[in-house]
Amino acid sequence: MDRRAFLTAATAGILLPRPAVPAAARTLRSDPFTLGVASGDPSTGGFVLWTRLAVDPLGGDGRGGMPARDxxxxxxxxxxxxxxxxxxSGTATARARDAHSVHVELDGLEPGRDYFYRFRSEGRLSPAGRTRTTPAGETPLRFAVAACAHYEHGYYTAYRRLAEQEPDLVVFLGDYMYEYGPSGYTALAGRVRTHTPGKCRTLADYRMRHAQYKSDPDLQAAHRVAPWLAAFDDHEVENNWAGSASSTGAPGFARRRAQAFRAYYENMPLRRGSLQGAALRVNRRVSWGTLARFHLLDTRQFRDDQACLxxxxxxCDDRLASDRTLLGAGQWRWLERGLRGSPTRWNLLGQQIMVAQRDYKVGPGREVNLDSWDGYAAERTRLLGALxxxxxxxxxxxxxHMHHLAxxxxxxxxxxxxxxxxxxVASSIASDGDGYRDRTWIAEALQENPHISYIDQRRGYLMARLTRDELSVDFRTLDYISRRGAAARTSHRLSLPATSDPAARTSTAAPPA
Incomplete structure (x- = not known):
């Protein structure tokens, strides 16, 4: 049986039948595994296993309908x-104070191999997931890159198509969920499905919003198929927040951010040490043997407030100031040390916002997005020097929310x-709805930005294969997400050879399909 058939059958309970347990022995009124299972942060000896118990995912108190006991x-x-x-095997405690989430950290397993995992609680069995330890040597890697999954804007078909390709690893780069209330973001919002009532402000709000997203079967499939490396961007807390500054100026932001961080940890396959009081550490390094090292960044928690509103x-000349920081001093030291000392053939910097200069104005003059690295130009120069x-x-x-190759x-x-x-740059899983293919707009954007060779406004993700000699990347797109069933296809393909000469890095790209 192949992996895809296994995952389908396991979810349906074919391979993993529920044990016969008398009804009187079940103290939970229904299945507590409604939010699925997940794994993440693999190492040569292990990974993190995650689940969160919830019999009623949208229970109004954020507890998922669970009793107030462990x-x-x-x-x-x-x-x-x-x-x-x-x-x-073992037993973990799903604590009420942690929204009945479970994080199991394993070590001591064999490197570079698949494992399968499942949970059981009070007579009920979870779906099974597949995960993987990282290799010890130079083993090829297939990985997906995804971001931005606004629930209201469309179905998660892109997650389903990603899962069907069975990558070894999924790299998720932010906006896993959105904090807005119903129809709170663009005219597209609410046309396909609707957020739970209210904007996320409290711990209960964030817990319910994560539970609503996690209830989606296509997202659950993407979690079951492979371990994830995940980092947040802004919408896991609030649109365009920066460091200690709220983008709206609302009071009590420090408390709100801490509650959002807590809910994010409770709902993601992160190591226990990542939650550090009111802070959440997501900048970290994960190596795929001697082939590649992933350096995941946090481009929100330590940045200066955006310039010019x-x-x-x-x-906006303020964006050019030499003392403006996006990463913060401590993360800079960590990054430079990691890049300088990396022993791997490839170094992959996973982060949330565009590094490339991007001029949005057609014709004379320049308009840039001050929430991206364009708003921190001096520090970008420092980053490029390190790379x-x-x-x-x-x-x-x-x-x-658009594919870019720059x-x-x-x-x-x-x-x-x-x-x-x-x-x-990976387009969005769902944010901004179906997307479109405006060839005139694309041609103008490429002309204004000659260092960018490909843009696509449709929804999708990246699927990459990495070997010692080459990185090949398929830019995957879907024609629609406003209804289910869209196929994913490769609209653009990149082949990037490895080189020991940084000045001679070149690539070849196939024309759009």
Missing amino acids: VDVDWQVSSDERFAAIVR DGVRAG AGTSNPVVLTGDA ELKADFDDPDAPVVAREL
């Missing part, structure tokens, strides 16, 4: 999809400036 949850890890070869604007001395750097980005140059206004790295 609940024991058994877990199993098997080297065999039928769970005939259990290699590790945020948004896409022209003539220039790194082995085969590639930047992976979310946020833009050359990162020491001077974006100089056509002859050396290319430091490539930036691969």
Whole structure:
């Protein structure tokens, strides 16, 4: 049986039948595994396993309809999809104070192999998931890159198509959920499905919003198929927040941010040490053997407030100030040390906002997005300098709701400036609805930004294959998400050879399909 058939059958209960338990022994009134299962942050010896118990995901108090008591949850890890070869098992406590979430951190397993896992609680069995430890050597890697999944704007068909391709790893770069109330973002909102009532302000609000998103079967499929490396952007808390500053100026933002962080941790496969009081650490490194190292950044928690009132604007000289920071001093030291000391062939920088200069104005003058790296231009120059001395750097980005392929140059206004790295920007899973293919607008945007070679406004994700000698990337797009069933196809393909000469990095790209 292949993996896809296994995952389908396991979810349906075919391979993993529920045990016969007398009704009187079940103290929960219905299935507590309504939010699915997930894994993340793999290492050579293990990974994080996650689930969260909820019998009523949209229960109004944010507890998922669970009783105000702790609940024991058994877990199993098997080297065999039928769970005939259990290699590790145990019992975790789903605590009421943690919204009955479970984070199991494993180590001591074999490197570079698939494992299967499941949970059981009070006589009920969860769906089974597939995960993987990282290899010890130079093993090829297939990974997906995704971002931005506004629930109201469309169905999560892109998650389903991603899962069907069975990557080894999923890199998610922010806006996993959106904090807006019903119809709170653009005219598209509410046309397909609707957020739970109210804008997210309290811990209960954020817990319910995560539960609503996690209830989606296509998202659950993407979590079951592979381990995730996930980092937040802004909407997991509030649109365009920056450091300690709310974008709306509303009072009590520090408390709101801490509650959003807590709910994010409770609902994602993160290591327990990532939640540090009122802060949440998501900048971290994960290596895929000697082939690649992922450097995940936090571009929200430590940044200065956006210059010139945020948004896409022209003539904002404040954005050029040399003392403006996006990453913060501590994260900068961590990043530079990690890039300089990386032993891997490839270095993949996973972060949330576009690094490449992006002029939104057609014709004379320039308008840039001050929430992106364009709003922190001096620090971007420092970043590009660090990447220039790194082995085969590639930047992976979310946020833009459009596919982009860009050359990162020491001077974006100089056509002859050396290319430091490539930036691969994933479009959104659902944000902004069906999307479109405006060839006139695309041609004008490419003309204004000659270092950008590909743009696509449709929904989608990236699927990449990495070997010692080459990174190949398929830009996957869907024609619609306002109804279910759309196919995903490769609209553009990149082939990027490895090189030991940073100044000679070149790529070839196939024309759009």
